[in-house]
Amino acid sequence: MSEAFALSPDFNSAESRAEVPRSLGLARRGDRGVIVKVTGVSGAAEAIDAQELERRLLEMGFVEGARIEVLHEGLFGRDPIAVRVDDTRVALRRREAGAVAVKFDGR
């Protein structure tokens, strides 16, 4: 578990390019990466207060530097998603995942 935190697995690392961080809200099943920023600003309509969302995400383990992998997607609109954050499995909606920026491993 803790190794996973430090080293990124050589998932197609040959093709890896300097990826710009993307929103977790847009990630697809199988995407892996490292969280680079948690803002609380999800851009979704009728979202809760950004500070509040940021803290909730942090409390569930969404912190900068954590490894993340999208494990499952829902049937309708591929929403919500289930992700692995380090070694915790968490389910969340894409609207809130939008507040997490991830540097995905190259593919």
Place this chain on the structure above:
Amino acid sequence: MALDTPVRQDPGLASSDPKASDAAPARIALVGNPNSGKTALFNALTGSRQKVANYAGVTVERKEGVLTTPAGRQMRVLDLPGTYSLRARSPDEVVTRDAVLGRLAGEAAPEALICVADATNLRLVLRLVLELKRVGRPFVLALNMYDIAQRQGLRIDLERLSREIGAPIVTTVATRKRGLSELLEQVERLVVPRGDAVDSVWREPSAAEIRAAHAEAQRIFKACVKPPERPDTMTGKVDGVLLHPVAGLAILLTLLFVMFQAVFTWAKIPADAMDHLFGAFGAWTAAHLPPGLLASFVSDGLIAGVGSVLVFLPQILILFFFILMLEDSGYMARAAFLMDKIMGGAGLHGRAFIPLLSSFACAIPGIMSTRVIDNRHDRLTTILVAPLMTCSARIPVYGLIISAFIPPRTVYGVLSLQGLVMFGLYAAGIVSALLVSFVIRRVFWRGAVEPFMMELPTYRWPEPRNLLMNLWTRARIFLERAGRIILPLMVLVWVLSTFPYPPPGATGPAIDYSIAGRIGHLVEPLMRPIGFNWQMTVALVPGFAAREVAVATLGTVYAVGGDADSHAALSTLLQHQWSLATALSFLAWYVFAPQCAATLGVVKRETNGWLWPSVMFAYMLTLAYIASFVTYHVAVALGAG
């Protein structure tokens, strides 16, 4: 079983004098993440010596138990709702925070805390531990699920971890009662008399502070925990199937179908038996008591009242058995994941689907199980729409009217018309529940959409003993709470339909002269526009006791008797007395009308006041009237009047 909270002693007094501590036991509280085995530990520590009530003024469940330490000392244990942080986001978490800080009105601060952690999932809980450490109340860390940690070959440097968090650590296996005496020894050491009152300092951490705490927790985690040699791979594999977008949903629906069937069919046998038993017992007392008021009160009021509470019990037990299985195994979070989008479309939370599903059996357990929803508005919305789901008590009413008025024809060659109408009534309930919740969330409680964010716990086999214990707790809560409100209501309805007596030589049915009868006659002009006659309105009044009672009352009012043998007679009679439009209007009424005092009583209990039951009553009555009005007039216009 007394629910009242006993008089509290000042904890300072209690702990400074060892003699006094016999009189006022020390108080400890359990805190921890959800799914850490907190409930299992609470059950293991207190056995059956538990009390469940509500905290003063809030709807959060308060679970307290008594334990005896190896040294023979009695302590009171409070089981606090699971949380990831002292920063409260739901009423449950407010209680956790305030209880830990000793700020809860009417509650003394606990002298020590037991922080329960899943040893195989320490990452998030360490931050909570650091937060507790800053509060300054003495605590011990119970590393629970240690059997699983050992099986996985997880190595934890307990000594170092204990040093880092500044608190003693005990490894436990709650389901096997392992490590409990060591845990209690540590607790005893923590609650030694201390002259100075422990000051709780805590303020809401900022995002930056949470990040810092997380980094610190991460450092401790890396320093003390070596990754498991045989990590759990089962959960990932099982999730591959159970969370599959299509297969997962199909499995969930199958499961729900089985559950629904079980509640209907398995519960029917004991429920019918109980019904007969109480019926026979009522008849027996009526026969053996001198005829008159007392006999009527005992058999029709009291025994019928107790019976009407107890017939719900089999359904509730079976339903909660399934719910607890789903919860303990870790599947419930997956079910919420799968259903979130569908429920979310109607403005409901993913977790609302179990309460709504339960309401098909009976709205009472449905409303009781809304506790799984954290957000207050989400929970209230679910409670408000739950009675719109077609509960089993509507079936006798639907059955009577359908068999009397809908011809047993087949349409399109295969479908029975009667079945279609029945299906239509169910669908009307579901659709209206979704519409009402949509309106509530879009019009009345617009506000921010509550995030759906939830840990998906590791799958585990439910522990039978632990499960039975939790089931027993549920059953007791139902009997204590629902019983307290349902029984008096039944007695009230009996009083209304018994007094005053018919005058000597009266020819009509007795109920016609009672208060209920008078109310029926009084409101009849109001009901005329929706096609109801006075017999129907009279039947509605006792029908508030329980929906199916209306069938029996119709029998009484039309003087054919209300038991099963007279159903056919009643059915034929109604065909001659009612028009089709009236019958359809009556059905529409039963889809929406709040014809169940017990449900309103339980809503009062769950929401701690009469506001929400009143809102529920008003909106359902309005919907019922509108629906019946429209149905009646459309039917009349189509020539069914």
